[in-house]
Amino acid sequence: MSKKLVGLTVALTTLSTALAGCGGGGDSASGAGGDEIVIGAFSPLSGPAVSASSGIYATKAALDKVNDAGGIDGHKIKFIIKDDQFDPAKTPGVTRELVETDRVSMLCGPQGSVPFGAVKDYLAARKIPTIVNAGAPTLAGEYSYLVSSPFDGVGAMLAQFAVEDLDIDKVAIAYSDDALGTSARDGAVRILEADGLEPLGEIKYDITATDFSSQAIQLKATGADFVSIPAAQANVAGLVINAAEKIGYKPIWGLSYAAQNKTLVDVTKGAIDGRAYFATPYITEESETGAEYAATLAEYAPDVEVNSGATIAGYTIGELCVDVLTKAVEAADGEVPTSAQIQETLSSYTADNDYIQGIDWSDEPDGAAAAQILQLKDGKYVESKPFAPLP
Amino acid sequence: MELLQTSLILGVVVGIVYSLSGAGLVVIFRTSGYISFTQGDIAAVGLFVGLAAYNSGAGYVWTALLVIAVSTLVGGLVGALITVPLEKHGHLPAALSTIATALIISGLLNLTVGGDPRSFPEVSRSEALSILGVQMSWSDVAGVLVSASVFIGLGVFFSRSRMGVAMRAVNDNKLAGELLGVPDRRLKLVSWTVAGALSGLLGLFVAPILSLSTVSVNTLLVFGFCAIVIGGFDSIFGALVAGTAIGVMTNLTSTYLDPNLVPTVLWASMLLVLLVRPNGLFGRRKLVRV
Amino acid sequence: MTAALEVRELYMTFSGVDALSSVSLSVPQGTWMGLIGPNGSGKSTMLNVLSGLYKPRAGAVVVSGSDLGRVPARSRIKHGVCRTFQHPQLAASLTILENVMVGAVRGRGASADDETGLQWLARLGCAEYAEHLPAEVPYGVQKRAEVARALISEPSLLLLDEPAAGLSARERAELVAALREVREVLPDLTLCLVEHDVGLVASVCTELAVLSAGKLIAHGPTDEVLADDAVKLAYLGSRSTT
Numbered sequence: 002m003s004k005k006l007v008g009l010t011v012a013l014t015t016l017s018t019a020l021a022g023c024g025g026g027g028d029s030a031s032g033a034g035g036d037e038i039v040i041g042a043f044s045p046l047s048g049p050a051v052s053a054s055s056g057i058y059a060t061k062a063a064l065d066k067v068n069d070a071g072g073i074d075g076h077k078i079k080f081i082i083k084d085d086q087f088d089p090a091k092t093p094g095v096t097r098e099l100v101e102t103d104r105v106s107m108l109c110g111p112q113g114s115v116p117f118g119a120v121k122d123y124l125a126a127r128k129i130p131t132i133v134n135a136g137a138p139t140l141a142g143e144y145s146y147l148v149s150s151p152f153d154g155v156g157a158m159l160a161q162f163a164v165e166d167l168d169i170d171k172v173a174i175a176y177s178d179d180a181l182g183t184s185a186r187d188g189a190v191r192i193l194e195a196d197g198l199e200p201l202g203e204i205k206y207d208i209t210a211t212d213f214s215s216q217a218i219q220l221k222a223t224g225a226d227f228v229s230i231p232a233a234q235a236n237v238a239g240l241v242i243n244a245a246e247k248i249g250y251k252p253i254w255g256l257s258y259a260a261q262n263k264t265l266v267d268v269t270k271g272a273i274d275g276r277a278y279f280a281t282p283y284i285t286e287e288s289e290t291g292a293e294y295a296a297t298l299a300e301y302a303p304d305v306e307v308n309s310g311a312t313i314a315g316y317t318i319g320e321l322c323v324d325v326l327t328k329a330v331e332a333a334d335g336e337v338p339t340s341a342q343i344q345e346t347l348s349s350y351t352a353d354n355d356y357i358q359g360i361d362w363s364d365e366p367d368g369a370a371a372a373q374i375l376q377l378k379d380g381k382y383v384e385s386k387p388f389a390p391l392p
Numbered sequence: 393m394e395l396l397q398t399s400l401i402l403g404v405v406v407g408i409v410y411s412l413s414g415a416g417l418v419v420i421f422r423t424s425g426y427i428s429f430t431q432g433d434i435a436a437v438g439l440f441v442g443l444a445a446y447n448s449g450a451g452y453v454w455t456a457l458l459v460i461a462v463s464t465l466v467g468g469l470v471g472a473l474i475t476v477p478l479e480k481h482g483h484l485p486a487a488l489s490t491i492a493t494a495l496i497i498s499g500l501l502n503l504t505v506g507g508d509p510r511s512f513p514e515v516s517r518s519e520a521l522s523i524l525g526v527q528m529s530w531s532d533v534a535g536v537l538v539s540a541s542v543f544i545g546l547g548v549f550f551s552r553s554r555m556g557v558a559m560r561a562v563n564d565n566k567l568a569g570e571l572l573g574v575p576d577r578r579l580k581l582v583s584w585t586v587a588g589a590l591s592g593l594l595g596l597f598v599a600p601i602l603s604l605s606t607v608s609v610n611t612l613l614v615f616g617f618c619a620i621v622i623g624g625f626d627s628i629f630g631a632l633v634a635g636t637a638i639g640v641m642t643n644l645t646s647t648y649l650d651p652n653l654v655p656t657v658l659w660a661s662m663l664l665v666l667l668v669r670p671n672g673l674f675g676r677r678k679l680v681r682v
Numbered sequence: 683m684t685a686a687l688e689v690r691e692l693y694m695t696f697s698g699v700d701a702l703s704s705v706s707l708s709v710p711q712g713t714w715m716g717l718i719g720p721n722g723s724g725k726s727t728m729l730n731v732l733s734g735l736y737k738p739r740a741g742a743v744v745v746s747g748s749d750l751g752r753v754p755a756r757s758r759i760k761h762g763v764c765r766t767f768q769h770p771q772l773a774a775s776l777t778i779l780e781n782v783m784v785g786a787v788r789g790r791g792a793s794a795d796d797e798t799g800l801q802w803l804a805r806l807g808c809a810e811y812a813e814h815l816p817a818e819v820p821y822g823v824q825k826r827a828e829v830a831r832a833l834i835s836e837p838s839l840l841l842l843d844e845p846a847a848g849l850s851a852r853e854r855a856e857l858v859a860a861l862r863e864v865r866e867v868l869p870d871l872t873l874c875l876v877e878h879d880v881g882l883v884a885s886v887c888t889e890l891a892v893l894s895a896g897k898l899i900a901h902g903p904t905d906e907v908l909a910d911d912a913v914k915l916a917y918l919g920s921r922s923t924t
């Protein structure tokens with residue numbers, strides 16, 4: 002409520018003028034005129050949500066790497082990033098610029114469920130396809146393709162992991178009363194019921210609240226050994242966890258890539274090291290492919306946080322865009338593909354590669370149907386359960 | 393039963409912090425007659441400076457002192473250079489300037505330190521005591537004790553000290569204040585400075601719980617605002633009682649009704665109090681002359 | 683010996699109309715002077731000029747030898763000038779005693795404590811209201827509280843603007859008694875009392891100054907002035923028409 006209000010107002014009033022210049026930035030250091038493939042994205046680059054920008058810089062790193070290697074069949078990719086400050090009131094304006102002025106042929110990795118929700122219909126009407134960097138299942142559509150796993154599956158996977166792998170049957174769920182939170186909760190309940198169990202508590206929280214002691218008390222009262230809070234972002238997850246641990250309740254925490262970053266570790270002061278598990282469709286730095294990812298990032302975006310779920314998601318989306326564009330260029334006989342040709346490619350695209358598994362957009366435009374479970378251990382995210390299909 | 397006990401006790405603990413945030417607002421309101429919307433951002437400046445010092449090796453005590461010192465300074469400067477001078481154009485421009493200043497500070501912070509929440513050191517997480525089975529850390533105990541002393545101190549200051557009484561008079565009757573030579577400008581600056589110090593102090597208790605971001609103290613001031621409306625704009629004691637009541641009430645609402653109802657219950661009770669007792673529960677009621 | 687108050691050739695004009703015109707007078711220390719005159723004759727204007735709220739168009743105000751021409755209202759209390767208002771100006775959220783103590787913030791009685799405040803309230807006959815808010819006490823108490831607040835600042839020149847206006851007969855009697863008490867305690871105090879009630883003024887003041895349409899038409903010992911024909915005509919005559 003107020004937090005958002007203050008934050009957004011700040012972004013609106015103080016920074017818009019000062020930072021107008023930064024927003025229009027983007028990458029224009031590409032090859033000559035008609036040979037370029039022009040794509041774009043919006044993302045917060047300034048303002049209170051600027052920390053969510055790591056994803057777009059990672060997407061850009063994946064594209065820059067390809068450009069430096071000569072581009073796609075000789076075509077450089079021109080990637081234009083516009084700053085919407087994570088403000089859905091600004092997103093339509095910058096998106097129109099991308100489509101109508103910059104004439105992008107697709108959007109690659111625009112950030113955020115709420116901002117994308119504000120332009121989904123517009124993009125569909127203009128027939129501009131998008132690979133979205135956001136989790137809400139409602140964002141999937143004829144022209145919008147999701148990569149992140151649906152939260153229903155994430156919640157289900159965490160519950161399954163608790164019961165089957167950790168051998169815990171006392172599971173509680175904390176959730177926010179929105180599409181992401183309730184679908185994650187429903188997924189968890191579905192799995193528990195299939196195992197003849199039921200959650201010891203389904204505790205609701207308000208993501209704009211300042212005081213989570215009520216949730217902490219209720220969670221503690223359930224006596225659960227595993228608390229699943231899959232859809233929470235790092236800051237909210239951190240507040241819930243801190244409130245609980247403060248009153249001496251220290252369960253195992255089930256989280257997702259949405260909370261996987263150093264903010265969570267920082268805010269909880271490392272207290273949950275060894276007791277926090279993250280379901281994610283994305284790789285880690287620790288894996289073989291991850292090493293290559295980390296190296297690319299070190300070269301093209303040295304300032305962004307390598308181990309954050311959002312960064313890895315952004316990078317993965319960059320790799321997907323390259324793959325999709327490569328296929329689209331082939332389909333266009335080596336020419337720069339049109340939006341229609343890219344859409345054609347996307348609508349039959351499947352991926353099961355080193356970066357992501359279980360993408361089948363020929364069936365539905367929704368996210369990865371496979372995920373792994375990571376454990377936070379000594380400040381690192383290590384594989385606890387390998388990639389498997391979401392239950 | 394345990395659920396209720398814990399809800400009540402933790403409600404009181406958080407409520408006292410709400411009260412503290414209300415106290416800073418009362419101090420400015422008393423001399424100037426409007427609410428400052430800058431206090432959260434003043435605290436944020438102090439907290440970020442303090443955090444930088446902490447990260448480069450300063451101990452907790454020095455960090456805390458630095459936070460309060462910087463907030464005091466920033467509070468005093470905002471009052472001296474921006475808001476109090478604007479009062480000559482009326483309360484509205486002055487009150488609006490507190491919003492503008494808040495947005496400017498917040499914008500600059502977003503630019504320099506960014507929006508990432510960070511952890512902020514606290515007194516100590518180790519358990520100090522246990523009330524009815526609810527463990528309290530030293531941070532909780534310190535929060536309650538410091539807030540209590542601040543309230544007693546402010547209460548005594550405003551009711552007993554010559555300056556405190558004069559500060560209340562300044563805004564109440566300008567004409568009399570002027571002819572009696574009450575140094576209103578200086579007293580207003582004192583109130584801004586004191587309020588700055590209180591914001592920094594508040595920040596020391598808020599930041600470890602909410603984690604430090606440019607908006608963390610601001611988020612809490614909403615509750616402080618409600619506390620002083622409910623408690624009475626001119627009553628430090630009212631802020632204490634109302635803040636604590638809000639802490640308990642929101643906690644019970646969240647536990648037994650619905651967490652999303654918390655803002656509704658909060659604002660509805662504020663409106664109710666305004667309708668029934670416009671001067672707040674503990675504001676001195678102006679009797680009709682007999 | 684310098685006069686406690688000396689006014690020279692004072693002019694005050696409101697949109698072309700002279701509210702005070704060529705007013706000069708000198709009041710020795712310790713004198714209680716009543717300032718009377720019909721409604722609109724300039725009495726309040728005179729007090730406002732003396733207390734610094736109005737800046738005169740011309741003329742000088744000298745208090746105990748210092749010219750206050752450049753001294754703003756808020757600093758005049760340090761020169762020993764303090765006043766009350768026709769309509770009491772008390773801080774609504776302060777108790778009567780707290781209001782009284784505000785007079786000690788900058789006044790010359792800066793060392794006064796609550797005891798002194800209570801003592802003044804007692805002399806003025808309203809100690810029992812010390813802990814009440816202004817809105818809770820009778821009008822007459824509010825007016826006397828203002829007097830107490832002025833007195834605690836230890837003024838050398840006290841300006842009272844219609845202290846009896848709006849008071850009941852009993853309250854008037856109490857006020858007169860209170861003022862006599864003040865006179866006992868502070869023989870050196872110079873008083874300028876603006877008042878409609880000539881009887882009341884005559885009972886406490888040794889000197890009278892009479893304003894009529896902004897002009898000083900008489901100034902001297904009370905009985906002489908009251909016997910003056912011009913005063914009778916201007917003042918009593920016009921009084922009967924209002």
Ligand SMILES: Nc1ncnc2c1ncn2[C@@H]1O[C@H](COP(=O)(O)OP(=O)(O)O)[C@@H](O)[C@H]1O
Nearest residue numbers: 696697701719720721722723724725726727728
């Ligand atoms: N602030 C003012 N603005 C305009 N005219 C004023 C003002 N104050 C007083 N006057 C005028 O000056 C004259 C004297 O007023 P005042 O001093 O209030 O009279 P008194 O107190 O003797 O009744 C009146 O004609 C009044 O209308």
Ligand SMILES: [Mg+2]
Nearest residue numbers: 725726727768
């Ligand atoms: Mg008058």
